[in-house]
Amino acid sequence: MARRLAGFSEDGDLVPEEVAYLREVYSRLRALQTRAAVVRWMAGEGFVTTAGNPWTTGVLTRTMLNPRLAGLDSEGNPIEGAPVVITPEERQELLALLAPSDESASTDGEQDERSEPEEREWLLAGPATVGSCGLCASPLTVFWAAAEKPIYRCPPPPPKGAERENPAVGEAPEQSCGRISMSAPLLERGVAEQLLAELLRPEAAEHLEALLADVIAEIARLREHRKKAERHLQRVTTTLRTAPDSMRAGLLEAQKAAQKEGRDTRTRLRYLEKIVDVSPPLGDAEALVAWWEKAPLASKRALVALEIIKVSVGPGRRGPNPNPHDRIDIAWS
Numbered sequence: 062m063a064r065r066l067a068g069f070s071e072d073g074d075l076v077p078e079e080v081a082y083l084r085e086v087y088s089r090l091r092a093l094q095t096r097a098a099v100v101r102w103m104a105g106e107g108f109v110t111t112a113g114n115p116w117t118t119g120v121l122t123r124t125m126l127n128p129r130l131a132g133l134d135s136e137g138n139p140i141e142g143a144p145v146v147i148t149p150e151e152r153q154e155l156l157a158l159l160a161p162s163d164e165s166a167s168t169d170g171e172q173d174e175r176s177e178p179e180e181r182e183w184l185l186a187g188p189a190t191v192g193s194c195g196l197c198a199s200p201l202t203v204f205w206a207a208a209e210k211p212i213y214r215c216p217p218p219p220p221k222g223a224e225r226e227n228p229a230v231g232e233a234p235e236q237s238c239g240r241i242s243m244s245a246p247l248l249e250r251g252v253a254e255q256l257l258a259e260l261l262r263p264e265a266a267e268h269l270e271a272l273l274a275d276v277i278a279e280i281a282r283l284r285e286h287r288k289k290a291e292r293h294l295q296r297v298t299t300t301l302r303t304a305p306d307s308m309r310a311g312l313l314e315a316q317k318a319a320q321k322e323g324r325d326t327r328t329r330l331r332y333l334e335k336i337v338d339v340s341p342p343l344g345d346a347e348a349l350v351a352w353w354e355k356a357p358l359a360s361k362r363a364l365v366a367l368e369i370i371k372v373s374v375g376p377g378r379r380g381p382n383p384n385p386h387d388r389i390d391i392a393w394s
C-alpha cells in the first residue's frame with residue numbers, strides 16, 4: 062500500500078499541522094540550511110514521517126520534491142483544484158537546491174550525512190545577512206539554479222491566493238518583493254572592490270581597531286550574560302522538579318525561553334569570536350588585495366561583518382556594460 066504523503070490526508074486534503082512544519086522545512090532549506098541540519102531540527106521537534114519513523118535526509122528530499130506537494134502531477138502539470146503545500150515556484154527553488162550532484166546521486170535508500178553538500182556560505186548572505194533588497198529591504202538570499210551561476214535575490218513573494226490559513230512558523234511576516242536579483246560573483250566582486258578601497262583610506266586601521274574593540278567588548282558582555290542566563294536556567298529547572306502542577310506550565314514556558322536565549326547567546330558568541338581573529342594587512346594596496354584573494358571565506362565574512370552594516374542592491378539598468386557599482390549602496394559601520 063502506498064504511504065500517505067506528508068501534508069495530505071488519505072482523502073487528499075491538507076493536514077494543517079504537517080503543512081506547517083513542511084513550510085518550515087521549506088523556509089530552512091531556502092535559508093541554505095543543510096538537509097542534515099533540517100532533519101536534526103525535525104527530530105528535535107519530534108516530527109516523524111507518515112510511517113511513524115524519524116525523518117532522514119533521503120525521505121525529506123523525496124517528500125519535498127514530490128510534485129504533489131506543489132499541486133502538480135508526475136509530468137509537472139498543475140492538477141486542477143489540487144491543494145498545495147508549496148507553490149510550483151517554490152518547488153523550482155527546492156529542485157535547484159536539492160538536485161543531487163553527480164557524486165552524491167542516490168536514487169533510493171537513505172542518504173548518509175557524508176553525502177550532504179557542504180553548508181554553502183556566501184559573502185553577503187547566511188548567518189549574518191548584510192545583503193538587502195534596495196526596493197523592499199528584505200534580506201537577499203542566494204538562489205542557485207543547477208548549472209547556472211548563483212544569484213543574490215530578493216525572495217519572490219508568495220503568489221496571490223497562496224496565503225495560507227496556517228502561516229508557517231518562523232516565516233517573516235512582511236513580504237519580500239522579489240524584484241531584485243544580481244549575479245552573485247558580480248555583486249561580491251563589487252562589494253569587495255568598495256570594501257578594499259575603504260580599507261586603504263588613511264584612517265582605516267584606526268577605524269578597524271575601534272570596530273574590533275566594540276566586538277571584543279560585546280563578547281565580554283555576552284560571556285557575562287551567558288553565565289547569568291545559565292544560573293537562571295538552573296534555578297528554573299530545579300524549581301520545576303518540585304513545583305506544584307499549577308505552576309508547571311509557567312515554569313516550563315520560562316525554561317523554554319531561557320534555553321532559547323542560551324542558544325541564541327552561544328550562537329552570537331561563536332560568531333563574534335570568529336570575527337575578532339581577522340587581521341588584514343592595511344596600508345599596502347597590493348598586499349591587501351593579495352590577502353583578500355587568498356583569505357578563507359570566514360575571514361572575508363568577518364571583515365564584511367565588521368565594516369559593513371548593510372549592502373542594498375538596487376534595480377539593474379539595461380544597456381551595454383552596466384556598472385555594478387551603480388546598483389550597490391553600502392552602509393558602512
Ligand SMILES: [Zn+2]
Binds near residue numbers: 196197198199215
Ligand atoms: Zn525586494
